[in-house]
Amino acid sequence: MKFKEKYGLPFTLLADPEHEVAEQYGTWVERKNYGKTYMGVERSTFLIDSEGRVAKVMRRVKPDTHAEQVLEALPG
Numbered sequence: 596m597k598f599k600e601k602y603g604l605p606f607t608l609l610a611d612p613e614h615e616v617a618e619q620y621g622t623w624v625e626r627k628n629y630g631k632t633y634m635g636v637e638r639s640t641f642l643i644d645s646e647g648r649v650a651k652v653m654r655r656v657k658p659d660t661h662a663e664q665v666l667e668a669l670p671g
Contacts, residue, residue, distance in 0.1 A: 642668055 599608055609616060617623040617636050626635040637655060642665070644650040651668050653661070 640665060 598604075611617055614623045614636070620639070620641065622637045622639045623634060624637045626633055626637075638658070640651075640653040640656055640661065641649050642651040642653075653664060653668075656664070
């Protein structure tokens with residue numbers, strides 16, 4: 596809740612400590628870093644249309660440039 600308030604986010608955030616939703620969306624994946632293998636979340640964005648369907652999937656996104664990509668993908 597503090598994160599949402601700090602950044603003034605106008606939407607509900609999901610907490611997924613057991614990674615159930617991440618597994619359903621295929622974003623709980625094996626990762627490697629400095630030679631170590633572990634399970635973790637693949638940073639991804641799912642755009643949901645007004646009917647509640649997944650309209651676009653963006654995988655392995657980079658946070659510093661991703662906002663522009665999301666804005667371009669939204670319907671005008």
